[in-house]
Amino acid sequence: MTHSRRDFLKRSSVSAVGFGLLRPDFSYHREISPNEKVNVGLIGARNKGFNILSHMLKTGQVNCLGICDVDKNIMEQRVEEVEKTHGQMVRSYNDFRKMLDNKEIDAVVIGTPDHWHCLIMVLACQAGKDVYVEKPLANSIEECNLMLAAARKYNRVVQVGQQQRSGEVWNSAMTHIHTGGIGEIKRINVWANFPYGMGAPKVPDKAIPNGLDYDFWQGPAAKRAYNPNRVHGNWRHFWxxxxxxxxxxxxxxLDMALWAKNIHHEPKSVIASGANFNLSAYSRETFELMDVSYPLENYFIHWTHTAGIAVGPYEKPYGVEFIGDKGVIIADRGDWKILQGNKEESEEASKLAKANFNFTGKSAMEIHVLDFLKSVxxxxxxxxxxxxGRNVALYAHMGNIAVRSGENVLEWNAESGNFKGNSKGNALIRPEYKGGWKLPTV
Ligand SMILES: NC(=O)c1ccc[n+]([C@@H]2O[C@H](COP(=O)([O-])OP(=O)(O)OC[C@H]3O[C@@H](n4cnc5c(N)ncnc54)[C@H](O)[C@@H]3O)[C@@H](O)[C@H]2O)c1
Known part of the structure; x- marks a missing residue:
């Protein structure tokens, strides 16, 4: 970054101003009337990116002007699908920078693996595009900072792909929590147990498949021999x-745990432990098991995950338990319920709490995408x-950093943007870009 941390905080601090109070200035943009379509381009089309584009096309409010992917097979397949299903003629790109040069594109969707989010988003902001970027915002704390700075400097509308923020299940639960329905929250337990967290069973390195530009796929990351377990879908298990x-x-x-108390400040400290077994059978560097605690002023967030299983508390593989002094809420993406007294009392309280919420039955993704287009x-x-997106990414990255650094307990200095007196933790804040790519400056 070319400016000091203090300047950065002045321009971007959510804790000092409260981002809800900041007056946005999304000035530079093409005037798009309510009935006009937004011109979008998709970058990274295999899975989630194409899911977002499909939701956008279903609204009837979008022209897809381009699809970019470094895997030619995926790009061609996705272009054909959009042309067949939606009758739109789509230009294909193998380099996102060429797509960003297309002045007709108003907004881009970033559906690449996490290590690409920052560079693409910063360049997209500089090119005057609005951005729908998938979560986690980026693969490091410093990249998240740069993305926040870029969005603000270039006045861009940004939607981060944390669609639970738009979902009716979570919004109705938050309404109940924010109106004091379960009293003062003391503790929030969060868990996520999924088989896929193990990574894929090991296979030997192979020749790069035809059509995949593996060098471009790796981009700013370190150059590694090609192994199918490092790419498409499986990349999420490698640092x-x-x-x-x-x-x-x-x-x-964790975003739900922060939302419950409207927390917009950075973590103060993190206490974490983690372990990796079965590493000889599965391709993975990230942790199979983790326990992370975030002590905040007057409440406590606890995260736990176990890869390789699909069960958890309340018979849910993943979920959030909000513990208040008047009751408890258990939630996942499908529903939430109150635990308060006996079974009948809990059911009655849950029914009553949801009675005034206007459920439309729209999916979280549908609302999230509509919200982005409206905001554009x-x-x-x-x-x-x-x-x-940045704030919760900081919480999550700090959990990993505490275990990766071997420190287990880290204190965060929000003013200087690093861990207090901890060089091992601080070494993991900023990535070193490789392969001729440079960490952007904003
Ligand atoms: N919001 C959600 O619920 C949700 C769900 C799944 C994934 N995601 C997020 O979406 C992102 C993508 O995940 P995925 O599961 O779709 O991954 P994926 O591996 O299935 O797809 C990524 C695609 O990006 C392409 N790509 C890689 N580098 C590129 C580049 N520089 N330019 C253009 N294309 C490039 C790959 O070739 C691939 O087609 C991740 O950030 C992930 O965390 C979010």
Missing amino acids: DYGGGLMTDWGVHL KERTVTNCPVEI
Whole structure:
């Protein structure tokens, strides 16, 4: 970064101003009337990126002007699908920078692995595009900082792919929590147990498949021999590209724990432990098991994950338990319920608590995408702006850093943007870009 941390905080601090109070200035943009379509381009099309684009196309409010992927097979397949299903002629790109040169594109969707989010988003902001970027915001704390700075400097509308922020299940639970329904919250327990967290069973390195530009796929990450377990879908278990279950699910679920208390400040400290067994059978660097505690002023967030299983508390593989002094809420993406007194009392309280909420039955993704398009047209703040994406990404990354550094307990200095007196933790804040790519400056 070219500016000092203090300047950065002045321009971007959510804790000092409260991002809800900041007046956004999304000034530079093409005027798009309510009935006009938003021109979008998709970067990273295999899985989630294409899911977002499909939701956007279903709204009827979007022209897809381009699809970019470094795997030619995926790019061609996705271009054909959009042309067939939606009758739109789509230009294909193998280099996102060429797509960003297309002045007709208003907004881009970033659906690449995490190690690419920062560079693509900063360049997209500089090119005057609005951005829907997948979560976690980035693969490191410093990249998250740069993305926040870029969104603010270039006045871009940003939606981070934490669609739970738009979901009716979570919004109705938050309404109940914020109106004191379960009293003062003392503790929030969060868990995520998924078989896929083990990584894929080991296979030998292979020749790079035809069509995949593996060099471009690796981009700013260290150059490694090609192994199918490092790419498409499996990358999330390697530090070069992702953070395992801690960041993959952590940002979705820890975000609910922060939202419950409207926490917008950075973590104060983190206490974490983690372990890795079965490393000879599975391709993985990220932790199979983790326990992370975040002590905050007058409450406590606890995260736990176990890869390789699909069970957890309350018979849920993942979920959030909000513990208040008047009751408890158990929630997942499908529903939430109150535990208060006996079974009948709990059921009655849950029914009553939801009675006044206007459920439309729309999926979280549908609402999240509609919210982004509306914000692009009306130049308003999205349901999950970059500030929210950055803050929860910091919480999740700090869990991983505490274990990776071997320190287990770390204290964070929000003013200087690093760990207090801890060089091992601080060494993991900022990535070293390789392969000729440079960490962007904002
Ligand atoms: N919000 C959610 O619920 C949710 C769900 C799944 C994934 N995600 C997020 O979406 C992102 C993508 O995950 P995925 O599961 O779709 O991964 P994936 O591996 O299935 O797809 C990524 C695609 O990006 C392409 N790609 C890689 N580098 C590129 C580059 N520089 N330019 C263009 N294309 C590039 C790959 O070739 C691949 O087609 C991740 O950040 C992930 O965390 C979010």
